[in-house]
Amino acid sequence: MNIQWYPGHMAKATRLIKEDLKNVDIVVKLLDSRAVIRSENNDFNKILNQKKFIRVYNKCDLADENETMKWQNYFKEKGEDVFFIDSMSKKGINEVLSYLNNIKSTFRANREVRAMVVGIPNVGKSMFINSITKKSNAKTGNRPGVTLSKQWIKVKGxxxxxxxxxxxxxxxxxxxxxxxxxxxxxxxxxxxxxxELCLKLIEFLIERYPDKLKERYKLESVEKMPIEVYEDIGRKRGFLLKGGEIDYLRTAVTVLDEFKNGLIGRISFDRVCDL
Known part of the structure; x- marks a missing residue:
């Protein structure tokens, strides 16, 4: 399976981000707590050069709590400024806002702090901004590609x-x-x-979170080949075509949606021990 998605607007956005960097004081790299390593676009690191930045990991409510704690300790030992937040419940939002307001004291000029929020699609940038401003300034949606243009937004302080x-x-x-x-x-x-994506996800869940997979879909066992577990889920949900054949697409759509919305459980792809 080949997974690539880099439409024209992304190339344009990358160029604009590079141009706008000279007008900002700090970059907020918004990432996904479930994918601490993989939700970071390393191309941004090349563009940022020496620009100051902080990492803010959103959706911590969907990530494995034990793994998140290990990541927090990892970054603490490295002395990095890192925040794990949940924009929906506003957990950790005030800490990020306080940090941004406090760095004003490091400026020579008496002016506002200008921060750029960057990240891959669907990490919750717009929800983060709406939570930190306590307004609905930015468009939101649980799908990639919602925000297609840049906009400056005033924050408290x-x-x-x-x-x-x-x-x-x-x-x-x-x-x-x-x-x-x-x-x-x-x-x-x-x-x-x-x-095919669903099959790969089920394979990952069998390896890392078998109990959560088994509990969510009321399966008797997940000690099987991924395709067999896939079919068991389809049968349990009653996703059958004429003749009793599994409706693989409907099953896939359901599993993928339930995973994205945290219904299978709190799950993390990246672990400190994988470094």
Missing amino acids: EVYLLDTPGVLPPKFENLEDGVCLASIGSVKDTILDRE
Whole structure:
């Protein structure tokens, strides 16, 4: 399965981000707590050069709590400024806002703080901005590609945020990266073979979170081949075609949607021990 999605607007957005960097004081790299490593676009690191940045991991409510704790300790030991937040419930939002307001004291000029928010599609940039401003300034949606233009937004205190479109790297390093990012919703599922993606996701869940998979779909066992578990899920949900054949597409759409919305459980793709 080949997973790539880099439409023209992403290339344009990357160029604009590079141009706008000279007008900002700090970059907020918004990432997904479920994919601590893979939700980071390494192309941004090349563009940022020496620009100051912080990492803010959104959707911590969907990530494995034990793995998140290990990541927090990992970054603490490295002395990095990192925040794990949930924009929906506003958990951790005040800490990020306080940090941005406090860095004003490091400026020579008496002016506002200008921060740029960057990230891959569907990490929740617009929801983050709406939560931190307590307004509905930015468009939101649980699908990639909602924000297509840049906009400056006033935040409480003396902070302005520059919202930017979500941008993926032009090419994924390997299939596992593509499966991870597609599963968390950063790649439009309409361009994918959703049945094959579902099979890859089930394979991952059998390996890392078998109990959650078994409990969600009321399965007797997941100690089987991924395709057999896939079919068991279809049968349990009653997704059958004429003649009793499994409706693989309907099953795939259901599993992928339930995973993205956290219904299978709190799950993390990336672990500190994998470094």
